[in-house]
Amino acid sequence: LIGRLMFELPEEMGLIAIAVRQTRGKGRGGNVWLSPVGCALSTLHITIPLHSNLGQRIPFIQHLVSLAVVESVRSIPGYEDIDLRVKWPNDIYYSDLMKLGGVLVNSTLIETTFHILVGLGFNVNNSNPTICINDLITKFNKEEGTKLKPLTTDCLIARTVTVLERLIDIFQEKGPNGVLPRYYKYWVHSGKQVRLHNEEGPIAWIVGIDDYGFLQVHEEGKGVESVHPDGNSFDMLRNLIVPK
Numbered sequence: 001l002i003g004r005l006m007f008e009l010p011e012e013m014g015l016i017a018i019a020v021r022q023t024r025g026k027g028r029g030g031n032v033w034l035s036p037v038g039c040a041l042s043t044l045h046i047t048i049p050l051h052s053n054l055g056q057r058i059p060f061i062q063h064l065v066s067l068a069v070v071e072s073v074r075s076i077p078g079y080e081d082i083d084l085r086v087k088w089p090n091d092i093y094y095s096d097l098m099k100l101g102g103v104l105v106n107s108t109l110i111e112t113t114f115h116i117l118v119g120l121g122f123n124v125n126n127s128n129p130t131i132c133i134n135d136l137i138t139k140f141n142k143e144e145g146t147k148l149k150p151l152t153t154d155c156l157i158a159r160t161v162t163v164l165e166r167l168i169d170i171f172q173e174k175g176p177n178g179v180l181p182r183y184y185k186y187w188v189h190s191g192k193q194v195r196l197h198n199e200e201g202p203i204a205w206i207v208g209i210d211d212y213g214f215l216q217v218h219e220e221g222k223g224v225e226s227v228h229p230d231g232n233s234f235d236m237l238r239n240l241i242v243p244k
Contacts, residue, residue: 015045038126059213072159096188
C-alpha cells in the first residue's frame with residue numbers, strides 16, 4: 001500500500017501505515033515476523049537526499065529507528081531504567097536476553113532522493129511469542145516498588161516517529177558522531193567477545209560502529225575490521241558473527 005502511494009504524494013507530506021494485527025509480517029532475509037494484537041506495527045515512508053550526511057550513509061537508518069524505539073520508552077520520565085536495548089543491526093532487545101522488536105528497511109533511489117520504507121514491529125502489550133515492553137514495566141515495578149503505568153502501542157508509535165525525526169535532524173547536522181554516543185548508551189555489545197565464521201573461528205572483540213553503520217570488530221593481530229550487515233548476521237545465542 002505504502003509502496004504504491006509514496007511516489008504520488010507531495011514530498012513534504014509524511015506517510016505511515018499502522019496495523020493492529022498482521023497476518024503476513026516480514027523480517028530480514030525472508031523471515032516471518034509474528035504480529036499478534038498488542039504489537040506496535042507500522043510502515044513509515046521517509047525521504048533522504050542522496051547528497052546529505054545520512055544519504056551517504058544510508059545503512060544508519062536501521063540503527064536510528066532501533067534507537068528511536070528504545071528512546072521512545074526510556075526518554076519518558078520515570079521509565080529511564082526500563083532495560084530496553086538495541087542490538088546491531090536492527091533488533092530491539094530486553095537486556096541482551098530476548099528479542100521484542102525488529103526493523104526492516106527498504107530503500108529506492110530516484111534521481112537524488114532515497115525513498116525509505118521503514119517496517120517496524122515491537123511488542124508492547126503481548127507477552128507472546130517472547131516478551132513485551134509492558135512485561136518489563138511490570139517487572140520493574142515489582143523490583144523497584146514503583147507504579148509506572150503500562151504504555152500503549154499508539155503512544156509508542158507516535159513517540160518513536162517523533163524521536164526518529166529528531167535523530168535524523170541531528171545526524172544530518174553532525175553526522176554519525178551526533179548520534180553514536182546515544183546509540184552506545186543502549187546497545188548490548190560493548191566489550192563483547194565473539195567468534196568469526198563458526199564456533200572454532202578466530203576470536204574478535206566488538207569495538208563499535210564505523211562511519212557507515214557497519215559493525216567493527218578487532219581480531220588479535222589483524223586490527224579493526226568492519227562487518228557488513230547485509231552479508232552477516234549476529235547470532236547472540238552462540239556469540240557468533242556468521243556469513244548469511
